[in-house]
Amino acid sequence: MSDWEPRLGVELEDVVFGVERGELSIAGEPASRIKDAHGGALYAYDGVAVIRRVERLRRAIDDDVGIKYAVKANPYGPLLELLRGAVQGFDVASITEIEAALRAGAAPTDLSLAGPGKSDALLEAAVAHGVVISVESPHEIDRLVSLARERGAAPRILLRINPSFSLRGSGMHMGGIGSPFGIDVEEAPAVLANLPGELDFRGLHVFCGSQCLSSEALIEAHRNVFAMARELGHTAGRPLGALNVGAGFGVPYFPGDRPVDVEAVLGHFNDEAEALRAAHPGIDIELELGRWLVAEAGVYLCTVVDRKVSRGETFLITDGGMHHHLAASGNLGQVVKRNYPICVANRLDAERDEKVNVVGPLCTPLDVLARGVMLSRAAIGDTIAIFQSGAYGPTASPSGFLGHLPAGERLLR
Numbered sequence: 001m002s003d004w005e006p007r008l009g010v011e012l013e014d015v016v017f018g019v020e021r022g023e024l025s026i027a028g029e030p031a032s033r034i035k036d037a038h039g040g041a042l043y044a045y046d047g048v049a050v051i052r053r054v055e056r057l058r059r060a061i062d063d064d065v066g067i068k069y070a071v072k073a074n075p076y077g078p079l080l081e082l083l084r085g086a087v088q089g090f091d092v093a094s095i096t097e098i099e100a101a102l103r104a105g106a107a108p109t110d111l112s113l114a115g116p117g118k119s120d121a122l123l124e125a126a127v128a129h130g131v132v133i134s135v136e137s138p139h140e141i142d143r144l145v146s147l148a149r150e151r152g153a154a155p156r157i158l159l160r161i162n163p164s165f166s167l168r169g170s171g172m173h174m175g176g177i178g179s180p181f182g183i184d185v186e187e188a189p190a191v192l193a194n195l196p197g198e199l200d201f202r203g204l205h206v207f208c209g210s211q212c213l214s215s216e217a218l219i220e221a222h223r224n225v226f227a228m229a230r231e232l233g234h235t236a237g238r239p240l241g242a243l244n245v246g247a248g249f250g251v252p253y254f255p256g257d258r259p260v261d262v263e264a265v266l267g268h269f270n271d272e273a274e275a276l277r278a279a280h281p282g283i284d285i286e287l288e289l290g291r292w293l294v295a296e297a298g299v300y301l302c303t304v305v306d307r308k309v310s311r312g313e314t315f316l317i318t319d320g321g322m323h324h325h326l327a328a329s330g331n332l333g334q335v336v337k338r339n340y341p342i343c344v345a346n347r348l349d350a351e352r353d354e355k356v357n358v359v360g361p362l363c364t365p366l367d368v369l370a371r372g373v374m375l376s377r378a379a380i381g382d383t384i385a386i387f388q389s390g391a392y393g394p395t396a397s398p399s400g401f402l403g404h405l406p407a408g409e410r411l412l413r
């Protein structure tokens with residue numbers, strides 16, 4: 001088996017795919033065998049690549065900075081079990097995610113809960129388990145105070161701040177604008193001054209964007225986050241116990257995308273963290289990442305069921321589609337559809353000399369996995385592989401739409 005330098009138009013960093021007799025292998029197993037063993041389209045995750053990612057992050061940050069994994073990026077049970085031993089905690093958003101994290105063996109006190117509009121049941125579950133709660137509105141504070149009185153327990157909280165700045169170059173803007181997330185930084189001093197004694201105030205939470213590939217923009221955003229934390233810490237008039245910083249690291253999906261210079265970004269992060277720690281001794285500083293930890297380790301595999309030519313265009317029709325992989329179809333936040341890195345997994349030694357559209361079985365023209373892409377000539381039964389698919393896959397896709405079978409998932413190690 002030789003390592004495959006993927007000619008994908010994007011640079012993969014910490015995952016090594018193999019090629020054996022012209023076929024892609026994931027964690028040493030041929031793609032079509034993985035797919036046939038499942039009996040349909042599935043996501044295959046390379047566990048070694050995930051761990052390599054965590055270790056790289058660990059090497060680049062100070063020992064006393066915690067790494068939290070945002071479960072929404074990929075809540076697959078075996079992946080959570082793998083990550084549980086490698087990271088310091090999980091960021092969760094729902095009762096389902098709390099339960100998934102606990103099933104994977106996470107300690108409830110290592111969980112943090114964020115998200116607007118938390119239901120009574122969700123707040124109650126979080127308080128009962130001792131999960132740290134990021135509060136996102138004044139009303140949420142009032143509801144937690146009532147819960148604390150009922151239960152005679154002091155919920156641990158972070159104040160989630162909607163900052164005045166945004167993460168430039170980020171795929172989704174989440175700061176500097178009106179937002180359902182967090183409390184506007186302008187309101188934060190008053191909220192901090194009047195925090196009810198029933199709550200165990202731990203510190204601050206900031207998440208200002210996602211899928212950012214600009215190292216400079218990340219460094220600037222982190223600098224702004226730490227400056228804001230220093231200022232609010234000063235206003236609060238007491239040492240902060242915690243600061244949770246959503247990292248926002250992106251991964252390359254499209255030709256021309258370059259990976260984040262994680263080491264450079266975290267070098268600056270370490271300096272900022274050290275400075276904050278001087279003013280707030282013992283503060284728990286945490287990074288919170290989803291996509292960057294898992295996206296690269298995942299490959300989506302599906303089968304060519306039909307091929308046809310229509311008005312001069314060739315269509316490969318597969319048993320996979322947007323009901324499994326909405327992001328690859330371009331319908332999860334892309335403005336203009338661009339193709340994820342893709343190949344015919346069992347024809348890696350053939351030239352990419354045919355221009356095709358790769359589509360799914362759904363009765364909607366939105367169900368396009370790749371448009372006008374150059375691939376090796378695929379036959380019916382061949383395996384299509386889509387890379388960079390480990391994050392925001394099955395659970396970010398409309399699996400009930402048209403009622404086809406859901407995607408399978410498998411962790412390989």
Ligand SMILES: *Cc1c(COP(=O)(O)O)cnc(C)c1O
Pocket residue numbers: 070072073091114207209210211246247248249288289290291292391
């Ligand atoms: C979505 C989310 C994350 C993870 O974002 P990625 O871009 O996947 O790293 C982290 N924290 C919060 C609060 C989130 O909502």
